[in-house]
Amino acid sequence: MTDIEYGRQKQLLRVRGRNVSWVPPLLLLVGIVLLDFNTTERFRIITWIVLVPGSAAAICGVWSTGAFAVLAVVTYVAVDSAWPNQYQAGLGDFVLVALGGLLATIASGVRVSKERQALHFQDIAETTRRTVLRPLPPRWAGLEHAGVYLAADVDARVGGDFYDIQPGLHGTRVFVGDVQGKGLAAVETAAALLGTFREAGYHEKDLASVAERLEIRMLRHRSHSTALGRDDGDRFATAVLIAFPEDAPDTVEIVNFGHEAPLAVGPGGVRELPSGDGLPLGLSDLVPTEPIVHRVPLAADETLLLVTDGVTEARDRTGTFYPLARDIAPAAAADPGGAGRGDTAPRELVRRVRDGVLRHSGGRLGDDTTAFAVRRIREAGGEGSEESEGGEGGEGGRLRS
Incomplete structure (x- = not known):
């Protein structure tokens, strides 16, 4: 199931016929970056960016979730590198963000597969009902x-x-x-x-x-x-x-x-x-x-x-x-x-x-x-x-x- 096909199923995440399921994860990413730059070095929240692919896994397709996972890693590196060395989150948090993105992508794939299977069963049930209730x-x-x-x-x-x-x-x-x-x-x-x-x-x-x-x-x-x-x-x-x-x-x-x-x-x-x-x-x-x-x-x-x-x-x-x-x-x-x-x-x-x-x-x-x-x-x-x-x-x- 492509992102476009999946977007057609998510009617609640469509505006004027367009799929907008990518908007919430993107807004979350931008919000975390802005907060990280506007807080002190004692309250670094860039690691929270791991939530971006996690949220995408719940509402987006596999490719979109994977893209957000990569974007989260790249953004983490760019934002963390902008801080002085003594205030950088470091390698440990980088691994956390990368691993979180990978797991989110896998979770998205499992979810989409299950939903595709459920849609297939719905189609079978609908065909059965239409066979009984002839048009x-x-x-x-x-x-x-x-x-x-x-x-x-x-x-x-x-x-x-x-x-x-x-x-x-x-x-x-x-x-x-x-x-x-x-x-x-x-x-x-x-x-x-x-x-x-x-x-x-x-x-x-x-x-x-x-x-x-x-x-x-x-x-x-x-x-x-x-x-x-x-x-x-x-x-x-x-x-x-x-x-x-x-x-x-x-x-x-x-x-x-x-x-x-x-x-x-x-x-x-x-x-x-x-x-x-x-x-x-x-x-x-x-x-x-x-x-x-x-x-x-x-x-x-x-x-x-x-x-x-x-x-x-x-x-x-x-x-x-x-x-x-x-x-x-x-x-x-x-x-x-x-x-x-x-x-x-x-x-x-x-x-x-x-x-x-x-x-x-x-x-x-x-x-x-x-x-x-x-x-x-x-x-x-x-x-x-x-x-x-x-x-x-x-x-x-x-x-x-």
Whole structure:
């Protein structure tokens, strides 16, 4: 990793796009030299110049740290030689400065190597997550949507939250959920569920049949994990399955697997849709039950907002939960005409939720956090027809964080 590449990672040490990580060590060097010249011979501090490459090792690249180590040695010799012989620090301190610079350069190399390795792992995690959460165009299958994902573990950037849209033979379906647990095992479970959703959501006529297929897939996945001797054989997932019937433009069908209740946000305010009256996916072997399909009205000017428990369980310093409905209520009030271009637009809505959660929690996320907003495209001949499936490669409506 070159100094330029490393500087791009150190966003806090950039001013107007320029890397300024070299400024603090240089100011420290100048300050030590000035102090040494402006103190008496009884208080020589030129030896403190060993701190210059030490500070550079913490924030600069290897070559920059090495340059500061050499500069520290040269400066030490020049400044110390300017004093009379009886007041010079001498050879012992010279060795200290030289050895300190060498060790600082080595330490910088180790640090940069570790950071490069961490960035590589982040790239792997990001690629894995993007594989599971396939990119979608912002207008897709008759729907306009946007999603934001915040990982509680900023280093891993991977978890079990998921969402997807699948056009099919019987309308468009939406699937949003949260797999219990974290790490690659949770991602694997999410991938299994999304794969089944994409097939069943396309072919099955009834939403209840899609829900049954998802439950069966979850049970099979748990059985496979148990057979492999893993300790996640009791994993489950909460989720919401939504259908937008083509023959009923003012209604949606919802199956809620123990998930947070969806919210409908529009000119009329914020209202809660059917809550999690169903069992989470993967628990039907404990309590056999049939999926409950709710058919509820959804006005053309309303946007559906679905979140994971990372949103509703976000706390501030006093332990107060994030007031989601109260926080997004101004969005509905700001868009009284339901024009579709105000604060209830999916992209604006999830941005408000993201900013609200981070502000409320002070940036300390206790769980992976996902917000997903979706609504029907009201323009004639919407742009999200099934034929546009070839456009999945774009980043679409997903906000990056």
